[in-house]
Amino acid sequence: MTPPPAGAPHRLPRHVAIVMDGNGRWARKRLRPRTFGHHAGQKAVRNAIEFCLRRGIAALTLFAFSSENWQRPEDEVGALMELFLKALDREVDELHGHGVRIRFVGELAAFAPALASRMRAAMDKTAANTKLMLNIAVNYGGRWDIAQAAARLARAAQAGEIAPDQIDERSLAPYLCLADQPPVDLFIRTGGEQRVSNFLLWQIAYAEIYFSATLWPDFDAAAFEQALADYAGRERRFGKTSAQIAAGNG
Numbered sequence: 001m002t003p004p005p006a007g008a009p010h011r012l013p014r015h016v017a018i019v020m021d022g023n024g025r026w027a028r029k030r031l032r033p034r035t036f037g038h039h040a041g042q043k044a045v046r047n048a049i050e051f052c053l054r055r056g057i058a059a060l061t062l063f064a065f066s067s068e069n070w071q072r073p074e075d076e077v078g079a080l081m082e083l084f085l086k087a088l089d090r091e092v093d094e095l096h097g098h099g100v101r102i103r104f105v106g107e108l109a110a111f112a113p114a115l116a117s118r119m120r121a122a123m124d125k126t127a128a129n130t131k132l133m134l135n136i137a138v139n140y141g142g143r144w145d146i147a148q149a150a151a152r153l154a155r156a157a158q159a160g161e162i163a164p165d166q167i168d169e170r171s172l173a174p175y176l177c178l179a180d181q182p183p184v185d186l187f188i189r190t191g192g193e194q195r196v197s198n199f200l201l202w203q204i205a206y207a208e209i210y211f212s213a214t215l216w217p218d219f220d221a222a223a224f225e226q227a228l229a230d231y232a233g234r235e236r237r238f239g240k241t242s243a244q245i246a247a248g249n250g
C-alpha cells in the first residue's frame with residue numbers, strides 16, 4: 001500500500017491502531033476482579049467501533065490478546081477466551097449489518113477449535129464489507145509477524161520466485177499482516193504506559209503515537225476525539241524537512 005505523500009493534509013487518520021490497556025487497574029479501583037475490567041473493556045471496544053464508523057475512519061486495529069498474554073493466570077486467560085466467544089456470538093451479525101469487515105490477525109491455530117472456527121466464520125461472513133476494516137489482533141506479536149513474513153518470503157525464494165539478492169523492504173511488505181490496508185496513521189495506547197509492547201512494529205514505522213492516561217474502559221468518544229485533535233495538529237514529515245513540507249514538496 002502506498003503511503004500518503006509527506007505533508008499531505010490527512011487530518012483524519014485512515015487507520016488507527018489501539019493498545020487497549022488499563023482494564024485490570026480500572027477493576028482494581030472498584031475493588032473488583034480483573035475480569036470485571038475486561039467486560040467493561042468490551043463495551044469500550046463497541047464504542048470505539050461505533051466512533052470509527054461515525055467519523056469515517058477506514059481501518060481500526062485493536063490489540064485484544066498478545067502472544068505474551070498466555071502467561072497471565074489461567075482463570076484470566078479462560079475468562080478472556082469466554083468473553084471473545086460470547087462477543088463473537090453476540091456482535092458479528094450487527095457489525096455485518098453496519099458494513100464492518102472483521103479480520104483476526106495472529107496465530108489463530110493456538111486457540112480452541114470452537115473459538116478458531118467462530119473467528120473464521122466471522123471473517124468469511126464479513127469479507128465483502130467495506131465500511132470499516134476492523135482488525136482484531138489475537139495471539140499476535142509484531143516480531144512474530146515479521147518472522148512469519150520472512151519465512152513465507154524465504155519459501156518464495158526457494159521456489160525460485162524471487163532471487164535472494166532482490167529481497168528488499170518492498171518485497172517483504174506484502175507478506176506482513178494488514179499489507180492490503182492503509183498504513184497505520186495513528187497509534188494509541190491507553191492506560192498511561194508509554195511503550196509499544198510488541199504490537200504492530202513494521203506497520204507503525206511512520207505512525208503518530210498518542211499515549212493517553214485514560215484507562216481503556218473509560219476511553220469514550222470524547223477521549224477518542226481528543227486523540228484525533230492531537231493527531232490533526234501533528235506535522236507529518238516522513239523524513240523530510242518542515243520547509244519542504246511548507247513548500248509543498250512533500
Ligand code: FPP
Pocket residue numbers: 020021022023024025026034038039041042045062063064065066069083084087136191216
Ligand atoms: C489490557 O489491560 C487488556 C487486555 C489484555 C485484554 C483486552 C481485551 C478487551 C478490551 C476485551 C474485549 C475485546 C474484544 C475484542 C471483544 P490489562 O489487563 O493489562 O490492564 P492493566 O494494565 O490495568 O492490568
